[in-house]
Amino acid sequence: xxxxxxxxxxxxxxxxxxxxxxxxxxxxxxxxxxxxxxxxxxxxxxxxxxxxxxxxxxxxxxxxxxxxxxxxxxxxxxxxxxxxxxxxxxxxxxxxxxxxxxxxxxxxxxxxxxxxxxxxxxxxxxxxxxxxxxxxxxxxxxxxxxxxxxxxxxxxxxxxxxxxxxxxxxxxxxxxxxxxxxxxxxxxxxxxxxxxxxxxxxxxxxxxxxxxxxxxxxxxxxxxxxxxxxxxxxxxxxxxxxxxxxxxxxxxxxxxxxxxxxxxxxxxxxxxxxxxxxxxxxxxxxxxxxxxxxxxxxxxxxxxxxxxxxxxxxxxxxxxxxxxxxxxxxxxxxxxxxxxxxxxxxxxxxxxxxxxxxxxxxxxxxxxxxxxxxxxxxxxxxxxxxxxxxxxxxxxxxxxxxxxxxxxxxxxxxxxxxxxxxxxxxxxxxxxxxxxxxxxxxxxxxxxxxxxxxxxxxxxxxxxxxxxxxxxxxxxxxxxxxxxxxxxxxxxxxxxxxxxxxxxxxxxxxxxxxxxxxxxxxxxxxxxxxxxxxxxxxxxxxxxxxxxxxxxx
Numbered sequence: 001x002x003x004x005x006x007x008x009x010x011x012x013x014x015x016x017x018x019x020x021x022x023x024x025x026x027x028x029x030x031x032x033x034x035x036x037x038x039x040x041x042x043x044x045x046x047x048x049x050x051x052x053x054x055x056x057x058x059x060x061x062x063x064x065x066x067x068x069x070x071x072x073x074x075x076x077x078x079x080x081x082x083x084x085x086x087x088x089x090x091x092x093x094x095x096x097x098x099x100x101x102x103x104x105x106x107x108x109x110x111x112x113x114x115x116x117x118x119x120x121x122x123x124x125x126x127x128x129x130x131x132x133x134x135x136x137x138x139x140x141x142x143x144x145x146x147x148x149x150x151x152x153x154x155x156x157x158x159x160x161x162x163x164x165x166x167x168x169x170x171x172x173x174x175x176x177x178x179x180x181x182x183x184x185x186x187x188x189x190x191x192x193x194x195x196x197x198x199x200x201x202x203x204x205x206x207x208x209x210x211x212x213x214x215x216x217x218x219x220x221x222x223x224x225x226x227x228x229x230x231x232x233x234x235x236x237x238x239x240x241x242x243x244x245x246x247x248x249x250x251x252x253x254x255x256x257x258x259x260x261x262x263x264x265x266x267x268x269x270x271x272x273x274x275x276x277x278x279x280x281x282x283x284x285x286x287x288x289x290x291x292x293x294x295x296x297x298x299x300x301x302x303x304x305x306x307x308x309x310x311x312x313x314x315x316x317x318x319x320x321x322x323x324x325x326x327x328x329x330x331x332x333x334x335x336x337x338x339x340x341x342x343x344x345x346x347x348x349x350x351x352x353x354x355x356x357x358x359x360x361x362x363x364x365x366x367x368x369x370x371x372x373x374x375x376x377x378x379x380x381x382x383x384x385x386x387x388x389x390x391x392x393x394x395x396x397x398x399x400x401x402x403x404x405x406x407x408x409x410x411x412x413x414x415x416x417x418x419x420x421x422x423x424x425x426x427x428x429x430x431x432x433x434x435x436x437x438x439x440x441x442x443x444x445x446x447x448x449x450x451x452x453x454x455x456x457x458x459x460x461x462x463x464x465x466x467x468x469x470x471x472x473x474x475x476x477x478x479x480x481x482x483x484x485x486x487x488x489x490x491x492x493x494x495x496x497x498x499x500x501x502x503x504x505x506x507x508x509x510x511x512x513x514x515x516x517x518x519x520x521x522x523x524x525x526x527x528x529x530x531x532x533x534x535x536x537x538x539x540x541x542x543x544x545x546x547x548x549x550x551x552x553x
Contacts, residue, residue, distance in 0.1 A: 100163065103180065104218050106170040109147060113139045113175060136175060144168045176233075178252065179226045180216040181272070185254055191274055192316075197267035198223040206276065209471045223268050227260055239364060249364060251342035277321045278346060281328045290318060290465075290480045294540040295502060295513055298484070301530035302461055303329040306394075306418035307521070312425045313465035318479045319422040320344050320398065322465055327396050327420060332356070337387045339380050340398035347396070358390050380404040384411065397421035405438040406446070412458030428464040428483040432496055449494060456496040459487045460521070468511065468548065475549045480512045486519045505538065506552075509545040514538060 116139050121127055127135075144167050148159040173182045184190045184203055192204035198217040202210050217223035224241060227248060231239045234250050241248045246263035255275050262268045277284065282296040291299070302309055303326055311319045311326075324345050330336060335356035338345050348359035360383045365374020380397060381404035387395060388411070395411055397404065400421045412419050425434045432455050439451035466482040484502035491497035499520065502513035515535040519525070526532055 101166045101170045103170060105147065106167060106174060107218060107222060109140070109143045109167070109171045110174040113143050113171065133176065136172075140168055140171050140175070144171065174226070174229075178230060180214075181226075184213075185252065185256060185272070185274070188276060191276055193270070193272035193274070195223070195268070195270035195272075197269070200267075206477075208476065220268055223270075224262060227262075227268070227270070230258070249342065251344075251361075255344060255346060257342050257344065273316070275321070275344060275346075277318075278324075280321055280325050282325045285322060285325050289478075290322065291513070292541040294515060294534045294537065295481060295484070297530060297534060298502070298525070299326055299463070300329045301525040301528055303327075303418065304331075304528035305521070305524045306416060307460035307524075308412040308417055308419050308458060309461045309463060310400075310431070310459055311420070311422045311463045311465060312428065312431050313422075314424060314426055314467070317465045317467040319465050322463065322481070323396070323398070323420055323422050330394065330418070334393045335391060336394040336396060337390060337392040338396045338398065339383045339387060339404075341380060341401075344398050345396065358387070358392065360387060381407055384408065394418040394420070399423075400438070402438060403442040405435055406442045406454075409435075409454040409458040413454060417460070425464075428462065428485055431462050431464075431485075452495050453490065456487060456490045459496070461486055461501075462498070466511075468546075470549050473549055478511075478546060478548070480546070482511060482513055484513055486521070488520055501535075508539070509551060510539065510542065511546045511548070512540075512542065514540040514542065 113136065117132065117136055120135060121132070144164055147167070148164050152158045170180075173179050178185055181193060181195075184193050189205045190203055191206050194202040194204070194210075195216060196202070198220050199215040201213050201216050203213050204210050217226060228241050230250060230252070231241060231248055234252075239245075239248060239250065241260060241262055243263050246261060248258075248260035248262075250258045250260075252258055252272070255278060256272050258270065258272045260268065260270050277288065280288075282291070282300055285291050286293055286296050299309075309326070311323045313319045324347070327336075327338075327345060327347055332355045335358070336347075337358040337360060338347055339360050339362075341362045343359065343361050347355065348357040362380050362383065363376065363378040365377035368375040379402070380400075381402070384395070384397075384404060384407040393416065395408075395415075396419065397408055398421075400408055400423050405423075408419075408421055423431065423434060425431045432452060435455055436448045436451035439446045439454075440448065462483075462485040463481060464483040464485070466480060468478045471477060481502070482504055483500060486499040486501050488497045488499055500516055501519045503516050504511045505514055505516075515537060518532065518535055522532055522535075
């Protein structure tokens with residue numbers, strides 16, 4: 001099978017000419033290759049346009065007249081058209097992609113082309129990737145031409161050029177890209193791809209509901225073959241999927257993160273998480289509605305003032321996207337290191353600024369275990385100590401999920417500041433307890449009190465990202481920063497003391513982070529250009545509270 005990284009779509013694959021169809025016979029078809037149905041794509045049919053459900057603008061919220069709270073049921077309302085630009089209401093289901101390719105034939109053609117190309121590589125091991133791709137294109141065109149000719153003779157009808165083009169594209173995707181998964185990786189609307197076996201596939205489209213789509217393989221074995229091909233082409237070390245190695249974690253060509261579990265489950269399960277806001281900066285986060293311009297200016301000032309910041313939240317709320325946007329505020333002349341399980345920040349990619357970045361990626365082991373660890377494994381924690389010898393001004397850790405929290409906080413405590421990382425926690429106040437749990441897992445005399453002290457000494461700010469999901473009642477997913485906590489040292493109870501600088505205002509119905517108080521380090525922020533007057537507006541720069549369908553009074 002081929003090696004090398006997956007490549008970009010091939011627009012040069014040409015439709016197969018049909019003039020010679022009548023002159024050839026079925027014998028031209030490769031051995032064992034069956035005919036697929038020759039069909040033209042049906043004409044598009046008109047679909048009904050979704051109707052936007054609207055309501056009159058709500059009255060301005062007011063403070064409760066009584067200081068005594070009373071328990072009341074939440075109210076459920078339709079989204080207000082006046083509160084955001086008119087757009088189609090979220091649909092419960094999207095139409096599945098139309099597919100007119102016989103994928104069993106495509107799989108056989110792919111194996112045939114792969115065998116021929118492998119033999120050519122044996123004769124010429126020095127063939128570079130670009131040459132391999134050129135030969136692959138030519139071999140795909142030849143194989144599809146043979147199939148189209150034989151199919152035309154068998155059916156008595158020429159294969160439509162569009163059908164041949166689709167077949168060439170399907171073979172190309174199987175050989176050099178992600179097969180039938182590629183159409184979803186190319187779709188900017190797709191956020192998550194969930195595969196529960198080859199024929200149970202679901203797509204999360206951004207802020208709308210989950211949709212079931214057609215199978216991505218002909219069988220479980222075909223699905224595993226595709227995943228093994230992706231592992232061989234990943235370029236991330238020796239990774240495989242087998243009985244001995246039932247888990248596979250990969251970074252795909254577009255930066256998406258793929259996790260596979262097989263053998264220990266009744267079917268093959270795959271989760272692909274895509275980065276829809278890969279090139280986003282803080283202004284872009286403002287455009288998405290995650291933060292307002294006041295908070296964007298505040299976060300940028302934290303970076304310039306070299307404050308240590310931890311971005312916290314649950315899975316899929318946008319922690320990495322916010323961390324990436326904040327890290328883009330680091331001056332390009334500063335030498336920094338990025339430490340990640342799989343590259344997701346993409347700060348080292350050329351953006352025209354010639355940044356001083358040392359990107360480091362962890363590596364999985366090969367399955368054999370030596371002294372309790374997989375042979376060849378390199379963790380994020382292992383990367384931290386060599387990184388300290390690289391003359392780095394800051395460290396950015398994509399995700400702290402284990403024992404690496406200990407050296408990370410040591411870097412924050414001993415370094416000159418400005419380091420960033422993310423952490424999983426359900427609520428802002430759970431952050432320090434979560435860190436304490438990871439400290440205790442580290443062992444070697446670690447205690448809860450030591451974890452709290454390291455947090456108090458190393459962390460400057462905690463930024464909490466939240467998601468409110470109303471897709472189940474016809475709404476959308478809202479992702480936003482809800483809290484910014486300043487860590488001010490050890491408190492009287494032995495835990496880190498904090499100030500809630502930004503937070504929600506329940507009395508006005510605002511769930512997003514708005515200014516609540518001035519931080520104790522305001523002088524440091526003003527010295528790097530932050531205008532303190534921005535913190536005096538209790539609503540920030542939001543023009544109205546977050547538009548929710550369910551609101552607690």
